[in-house]
Amino acid sequence: MNKRKSKAAAYLKNSQLLVPLIAILLLVVFNLIRDPGFFSVGLTTNNNGDPVLQGNLISILNGASELVILSMGMTLVTAASGGQDISVGALAAIAGSVFVKVLKSGGSISAPVVLGAFLLCCAVAMAFGAFNGSLVALFNIQPMIATLILFTCGRSIAYWINGGATPTVSSPIINAIGSFIPGIPIPTPILIVILMGILFALLFRFTTLSLYIQSVGINQSAARLNGINSVGIKLLSFVILGACCAVAGMIGVSRLGLINHETLLINIEMDAILAVAIGGNNLGGGKFKMIGSVLGAYAIQALTITLYAMKVPSTDVKAYKAVVIVLLVVMGSPVVKEAAGRLGTRLRASRRAGAGKGAA
Amino acid sequence: MKDGIVLTMRGICKRFPGVMALDRVDFTLRKGEIHALMGENGAGKSTLIKVLTGVYPKDAGEIHVDGIEEAISIRSPQEAQSYGISTVYQEISLCPNLTVAENMFIGRTEGKTVNWKAMEKRAGELLDSLGIPARPRQQLSSCSLAVQQMVAIARAVDTDCKVLILDEPTSSLDDKEVAMLFRLMRDLKARGVGIIFVTHFLEQVYEVSDRITVLRNGNLVGEFEVDKLPQVQLVAMMIGRELQNLSVIKKESGAASARREVRYEAKQLSSTESRPFDFYIGKGEVNGFTGLLGSGRSESVRAIFGADPVTGGEVTMDGKKIRVAKPLDAMKNGIAYLPEDRKRDGIIAELSVRDNIILALQVLRGMGHPISRAKAEEFADEYIEALGIKTASSDTPIGSLSGGNQQKVILARWLLTHPKYLILDEPTRGIDVGTKTEIQRLVLKLAEEGMSVTFISSEIEEMLRTCSRLIVMRDRNIVGQLTGDELTQSHVMHTIAGGGGDNE
Ligand SMILES: Nc1ncnc2c1ncn2[C@@H]1O[C@H](COP(=O)(O)OP(=O)(O)OP(=O)(O)O)[C@@H](O)[C@H]1O
Ligand SMILES: [Mg+2]
Numbered sequence: 010m011n012k013r014k015s016k017a018a019a020y021l022k023n024s025q026l027l028v029p030l031i032a033i034l035l036l037v038v039f040n041l042i043r044d045p046g047f048f049s050v051g052l053t054t055n056n057n058g059d060p061v062l063q064g065n066l067i068s069i070l071n072g073a074s075e076l077v078i079l080s081m082g083m084t085l086v087t088a089a090s091g092g093q094d095i096s097v098g099a100l101a102a103i104a105g106s107v108f109v110k111v112l113k114s115g116g117s118i119s120a121p122v123v124l125g126a127f128l129l130c131c132a133v134a135m136a137f138g139a140f141n142g143s144l145v146a147l148f149n150i151q152p153m154i155a156t157l158i159l160f161t162c163g164r165s166i167a168y169w170i171n172g173g174a175t176p177t178v179s180s181p182i183i184n185a186i187g188s189f190i191p192g193i194p195i196p197t198p199i200l201i202v203i204l205m206g207i208l209f210a211l212l213f214r215f216t217t218l219s220l221y222i223q224s225v226g227i228n229q230s231a232a233r234l235n236g237i238n239s240v241g242i243k244l245l246s247f248v249i250l251g252a253c254c255a256v257a258g259m260i261g262v263s264r265l266g267l268i269n270h271e272t273l274l275i276n277i278e279m280d281a282i283l284a285v286a287i288g289g290n291n292l293g294g295g296k297f298k299m300i301g302s303v304l305g306a307y308a309i310q311a312l313t314i315t316l317y318a319m320k321v322p323s324t325d326v327k328a329y330k331a332v333v334i335v336l337l338v339v340m341g342s343p344v345v346k347e348a349a350g351r352l353g354t355r356l357r358a359s360r361r362a363g364a365g366k367g368a369a
Numbered sequence: 370m371k372d373g374i375v376l377t378m379r380g381i382c383k384r385f386p387g388v389m390a391l392d393r394v395d396f397t398l399r400k401g402e403i404h405a406l407m408g409e410n411g412a413g414k415s416t417l418i419k420v421l422t423g424v425y426p427k428d429a430g431e432i433h434v435d436g437i438e439e440a441i442s443i444r445s446p447q448e449a450q451s452y453g454i455s456t457v458y459q460e461i462s463l464c465p466n467l468t469v470a471e472n473m474f475i476g477r478t479e480g481k482t483v484n485w486k487a488m489e490k491r492a493g494e495l496l497d498s499l500g501i502p503a504r505p506r507q508q509l510s511s512c513s514l515a516v517q518q519m520v521a522i523a524r525a526v527d528t529d530c531k532v533l534i535l536d537e538p539t540s541s542l543d544d545k546e547v548a549m550l551f552r553l554m555r556d557l558k559a560r561g562v563g564i565i566f567v568t569h570f571l572e573q574v575y576e577v578s579d580r581i582t583v584l585r586n587g588n589l590v591g592e593f594e595v596d597k598l599p600q601v602q603l604v605a606m607m608i609g610r611e612l613q614n615l616s617v618i619k620k621e622s623g624a625a626s627a628r629r630e631v632r633y634e635a636k637q638l639s640s641t642e643s644r645p646f647d648f649y650i651g652k653g654e655v656n657g658f659t660g661l662l663g664s665g666r667s668e669s670v671r672a673i674f675g676a677d678p679v680t681g682g683e684v685t686m687d688g689k690k691i692r693v694a695k696p697l698d699a700m701k702n703g704i705a706y707l708p709e710d711r712k713r714d715g716i717i718a719e720l721s722v723r724d725n726i727i728l729a730l731q732v733l734r735g736m737g738h739p740i741s742r743a744k745a746e747e748f749a750d751e752y753i754e755a756l757g758i759k760t761a762s763s764d765t766p767i768g769s770l771s772g773g774n775q776q777k778v779i780l781a782r783w784l785l786t787h788p789k790y791l792i793l794d795e796p797t798r799g800i801d802v803g804t805k806t807e808i809q810r811l812v813l814k815l816a817e818e819g820m821s822v823t824f825i826s827s828e829i830e831e832m833l834r835t836c837s838r839l840i841v842m843r844d845r846n847i848v849g850q851l852t853g854d855e856l857t858q859s860h861v862m863h864t865i866a867g868g869g870g871d872n873e
Binding site for chain 1: 676695717718720724728729731739782
């Protein structure tokens with residue numbers, strides 16, 4: 010047998026990435042059987058005469074952007090605090106409203122204005138993240154309960170920011186953020202996701218954040234006795250998630266060119282939590298792999314697009330999604346994994362026994 | 370099955386990734402005997418027990434119990450329980466936020482409803498009959514580690530049990546509590562219960578047990594009757610060579626230590642958990658806190674390290690005034706602290722041995738200066754080698770190491786920071802005899818190189834062997850300091866108990 014191949018297989022077997030990878034693989038195979046051309050990517054020209062990539066694959070990658078970014082932050086909060094933030098959708102709506110508010114306040118929408126708007130909405134979202142984080146870290150409130158507050162009132166806050174209106178913004182810059190930068194055929198949200206991924210990779214590479222977050226999530230008392238500021242680390246994870254909300258909110262607003270505080274990224278918190286779970290991360294905190302959550306998020310988006318492509322009525326999509334997600338989560342559960350492991354051992358043993366007999 | 374035998378295990382094998390934890394091990398337990406299971410750290414004692422109680426599935430072998438013809442397979446602790454096999458695991462596995470009574474009966478109540486009154490009454494009776502100083506309605510976390518341990522034992526013996534397994538039950542108990550436990554064990558033995566007793570305390574083995582089974586590196590060395598196996602031979606069998614003579618360990622004289630420069634000094638230091646006390650330690654000195662459990666010895670050293678919120682006092686390090694409000698302050702000033710409760714305060718269970726070793730050093734270096742993977746690998750390998758840590762690799766999660774080896778990892782973590790002042794609270798808990806002497810030797814060597822060490826141990830002999838000064842505590846106050854000729858077993862016991870020998 011090829012040794013390198015079997016080593017990779019062994020690695021995958023024990024890896025938490027197995028489930029999201031299988032899920033994505035199944036969806037790909039399923040779609041290819043259904044429609045061999047499903048994933049074909051084509052180059053067309055858009056209204057502005059720029060070449061752009063098109064196809065289901067692109068729309069999956071593009072459409073998942075907000076979810077991927079949120080699940081990156083959610084991974085950290087989950088690992089550090091052992092709970093989930095259910096206010097990410099609401100917080101993204103707040104951030105989006107602030108973004109639009111700043112754009113509308115001045116005259117022309119120039120690059121510095123957009124940058125300023127983004128920085129301000131980032132700051133606001135991070136402040137709200139710090140609010141959530143301090144409830145969790147300082148007052149020891151369960152994360153779901155703590156973030157229930159902002160979940161409930163966040164969209165009202167977003168409503169107030171723009172005085173109840175749903176203002177629209179139109180500008181080539183906003184258009185570039187939401188769809189394509191002229192001359193670059195890849196949708197900008199995908200580029201932003203890649204940028205965020207690089208940022209996190211650098212953060213993990215050049216700081217000890219991941220070690221600290223895992224330590225705090227696994228054993229807070231021991232982490233404290235080793236000099237780690239566990240309150241600070243939990244707080245930080247919520248602040249980082251806040252920043253992710255701001256980025257997601259900005260993308261969401263730029264796609265449509267307007268802010269609708271009621272519908273922007275609605276119900277996305279559950280998908281973000283699911284992405285973390287499908288990615289094999291323990292929702293009780295501790296060890297994490299962000300790449301798992303990212304794959305989980307793409308799997309969820311691929312599923313959604315597949316269902317739409319199959320012309321499943323949008324009211325039924327949720328039900329279908331639920332069935333598949335139950336399967337995925339059960340597949341990743343320790344019980345099933347153990348049983349699969351035992352089955353594998355038995356199969357191998359019987360095969361070996363059979364081979365032995367054959368030789369004798 | 371032969372008469373009088375309650376349990377036999379034959380050819381038990383268990384493999385973990387990278388280690389053969391048990392390799393064709395046999396074990397026989399007779400009715401009404403106390404059977405000690407001995408071996409070095411990582412020999413496979415806990416694994417054998419976990420196979421027996423269904424925590425781990427075995428890879429091969431047979432288990433027979435009294436009264437059943439064919440070999441049985443045990444897939445869960447509940448199933449083991451139904452065969453009359455009860456266990457107290459090495460690491461206490463109760464729920465700290467439930468009451469004592471709830472902990473004793475949880476998951477074992479008959480029927481669907483819980484009769485709280487009856488449960489509490491039954492718990493109260495049981496606690497009384499065993500002489501355990503806890504109230505049924507008390508929250509478990511408010512009990513000392515020792516009492517928690519005894520509650521776990523009470524929970525195990527309350528069921529109709531034929532086989533009682535105690536995995537290092539005495540490592541956190543003081544002499545009085547050990548005596549109490551032994552009384553209980555003999556009681557159960559007289560009733561015909563077979564008891565499997567895992568410990569690293571040789572004297573205790575010779576005091577209570579009838580037979581000894583020795584494991585080494587997952588292999589069975591043999592089964593022996595206690596009277597026919599001299600202690601030296603037992604140790605040689607466990608570690609596979611002769612143990613170096615303990616008398617080689619030579620600590621410095623009290624007079625020498627008196628001449629030393631002061632390294633650390635605290636005046637009227639107090640924390641939320643400890644009363645104000647004065648304390649100092651010289652450069653290269655080894656001293657110790659002693660006293661009964663709950664006398665405040667652990668709380669005092671925790672105050673020094675800032676582990677509990679500090680409420681007052683003045684502290685100097687090498688003559689300079691310092692402020693220690695939290696552990697990081699202490700660490701930055703060169704103080705290291707190995708906590709008493711390794712599972713709660715020491716290990717980060719799911720992280721690798723490597724990450725656990727570098728953790729404290731990493732924190733000291735700061736968030737923006739991560740230790741490179743290669744460097745971490747190097748540090749980990751160095752200490753795995755130096756302390757003889759048994760692990761498949763430095764990538765293995767620390768939680769899957771044997772108890773004693775986890776302790777060594779935590780020790781490595783602090784040694785790696787090269788502290789000026791090292792505080793060790795029960796560093797040899799759960800450590801085998803061979804390694805115990807090595808750790809004592811290490812402490813003295815570090816002191817020779819100028820490190821100051823404060824040492825706490827429930828074993829007075831161990832303290833006497835290493836410390837040149839003992840601070841005796843009673844009821845959360847320092848009641849005496851012993852040096853030089855006063856450092857004898859009887860003198861220390863006397864001071865602890867409140868007789869003469871006080872310097873006050
Ligand atoms: N869950 C696990 N996963 C991987 N390896 C394990 C696991 N449990 C035990 N081991 C390994 O099996 C070996 C035997 O461990 P075991 O806990 O039985 O030792 P022990 O004799 O009880 O030691 P100690 O005196 O230190 O408690 C060790 O090398 C340990 O690292
Ligand atoms: Mg053990």
